[in-house]
Amino acid sequence: xxxxxxxxxxxxxxxxxxxxxxxxxxxxxxxxxxxxxxxxxxxxxxxxxxxxxxxxxxxxxxxxxxxxxxxxxxxxxxxxxxxxxxxxxxxxxxxxxxxxxxxxxxxxxxxxxxxxxxxxxxxxxxxxxxxxxxxxxxxxxxxxxxxxxxxxxxxxxxxxxxxxxxxxxxxxxxxxxxxxxxxxxxxxxxxxxxxxxxxxxxxxxxxxxxxxxxxxxxxxxxxxxxxxxxxxxxxxxxxxxxxxxxxxxxxxxxxxxxxxxxxxxxxxxxxxxxxxxxxxxxxxxxxxxxxxxxxxxxxxxxxxxxxxxxxxxxxxxxxxxxxxxxxxxxxxxxxxxxxxxxxxxxxxxxxxxxxxxxxxxxxxxxxxxxxxxxxxxxxxxxxxxxxxxxxxxx
Numbered sequence: 001x002x003x004x005x006x007x008x009x010x011x012x013x014x015x016x017x018x019x020x021x022x023x024x025x026x027x028x029x030x031x032x033x034x035x036x037x038x039x040x041x042x043x044x045x046x047x048x049x050x051x052x053x054x055x056x057x058x059x060x061x062x063x064x065x066x067x068x069x070x071x072x073x074x075x076x077x078x079x080x081x082x083x084x085x086x087x088x089x090x091x092x093x094x095x096x097x098x099x100x101x102x103x104x105x106x107x108x109x110x111x112x113x114x115x116x117x118x119x120x121x122x123x124x125x126x127x128x129x130x131x132x133x134x135x136x137x138x139x140x141x142x143x144x145x146x147x148x149x150x151x152x153x154x155x156x157x158x159x160x161x162x163x164x165x166x167x168x169x170x171x172x173x174x175x176x177x178x179x180x181x182x183x184x185x186x187x188x189x190x191x192x193x194x195x196x197x198x199x200x201x202x203x204x205x206x207x208x209x210x211x212x213x214x215x216x217x218x219x220x221x222x223x224x225x226x227x228x229x230x231x232x233x234x235x236x237x238x239x240x241x242x243x244x245x246x247x248x249x250x251x252x253x254x255x256x257x258x259x260x261x262x263x264x265x266x267x268x269x270x271x272x273x274x275x276x277x278x279x280x281x282x283x284x285x286x287x288x289x290x291x292x293x294x295x296x297x298x299x300x301x302x303x304x305x306x307x308x309x310x311x312x313x314x315x316x317x318x319x320x321x322x323x324x325x326x327x328x329x330x331x332x333x334x335x336x337x338x339x340x341x342x343x344x345x346x347x348x349x350x351x352x353x354x355x356x357x358x359x360x361x362x363x364x365x366x367x368x369x370x371x372x373x374x375x376x377x378x379x380x381x382x383x384x385x386x387x388x389x390x391x392x393x394x
Contacts, residue, residue: 006082006120007207009035009053011072012061017086020111021059030116031057034207040068043075048216050076051170053207054249057123059084060103062094070101077102082123137247138170141370142272144257144265145279146289151311152278153182154343155336155363156256161352162367164219169251169371172214174223176268177258178234181225188350191215194226195242202238205245218352221250236267243271252371260292266299274370275306276333281317286327293328307333309366314338334369336362 008031012018015038022033035053037045050058058076062069062085073083084105085098095106104126105119143156153175160173174195175181184191193213201209214221246253257265260277269275277296279289289308296306308328310321313335321332339359346353353360 003124005029005032006056006123007032007034008057008059009049009055010059011037011040012086013039013064014061017061017063017088017109020109021086024111024113024116028113028116030120040065040072046072046075050081052211055081056127057082057084059086061086062098063088066094066097070097073098073101073103082126084119138250138253140243140247140253140255140272142255142257142269142275143278144260144269144275146260146277146292147279147285148259150278150280150285153256155278155309155311156254157183157186158353158363159367159370160220160254161218162364163252163371166367167371170249171252171254172221172223172246172250173254173256175225175256176264177225177256178230179258180229183222183256184224184227186347186350187217187222189215189222189224191224194224196226196230198223198242199234199238202241210249236264239267240271261295269301269306276309277306278309278311280312281310281319286324290327293330303330309333310335312336312338334362334366
């Protein structure tokens with residue numbers, strides 16, 4: 001049985017060379033093209049494409065500009081990616097320069113099927129130890145409110161950015177509130193696709209299709225809710241397929257769910273490794289949180305599968321933490337101060353909270369507990385956020 005083609009990113013200003021390679025794949029089946037850049041990308045764009053597409057192979061056009069191509073090869077070079085130089089002719093100088101820069105193979109026109117298959121076979125053998133290893137699946141953490149407006153979206157969004165800031169891992173944030181998602185508003189997104197599109201494509205998701213569905217903000221990939229409220233019928237079984245695909249692509253998947261009593265939220269909580277029930281210290285919210293805890297216990301979620309978070313705590317509140325734990329009959333995992341002014345500022349700017357505010361410190365503490373102390377030690381500063389489509393063509 002013929003081996004599956006290697007997933008490949010093409011970087012080729014020489015469009016004739018790129019077309020020749022793509023058109024030969026019907027017979028060669030050496031490479032599955034998941035991305036095609038029509039110009040040599042900037043370092044930032046290159047890193048974005050590599051992180052999102054995760055190609056096994058990158059084919060770089062050496063014929064257009066050898067020096068620039070070799071610079072790109074040196075930027076791409078890493079153990080998990082194999083680089084192939086492309087040329088119009090069998091040019092020894094280009095071959096040597098590309099190999100010195102970090103390429104492992106060299107193909108030239110006419111791109112014969114046998115040449116491509118031989119190159120694929122050699123790369124397969126080099127990748128054999130890596131391919132034999134069981135892939136590590138990412139973790140899913142869900143945030144759901146007991147009462148709408150309790151701040152679950154804020155905590156989910158800021159936790160996603162805090163995890164990214166601490167460990168530099170691949171993080172995905174999904175807005176699962178199909179009727180009234182707010183993450184797109186908070187982050188000033190203008191993106192045509194949403195979770196509904198992902199659910200509709202659940203059985204045929206690929207790196208290329210996923211690139212269109214998500215948008216990258218500050219290093220975190222976002223799968224937003226639809227811009228207009230969605231009240232149509234959905235195959236909720238597709239949620240499992242979407243989340244499983246996300247687990248394979250990311251280290252952390254953060255879900256912002258609607259109120260926990262909704263069926264969609266309960267299904268998502270059941271799929272998650274850890275879940276957070278968000279309440280405020282107001283009596284109506286505490287009352288609903290108590291009902292939510294009872295519901296989660298009824299459907300078989302043990303108390304080690306979810307945690308209670310109390311948001312917008314004021315020092316003047318008449319109820320303390322131990323009183324709330326008696327109401328819920330379970331422990332309160334963390335509390336978060338009422339910090340309207342810090343939240344107003346970051347929503348206005350469309351950027352994450354910093355550690356200079358008490359709320360920011362509390363959220364970073366939660367992210368540290370969730371992601372683990374080893375990741376918290378790798379903390380690094382984050383920059384201003386500039387939304388861009390994760391897979392837009394150069």
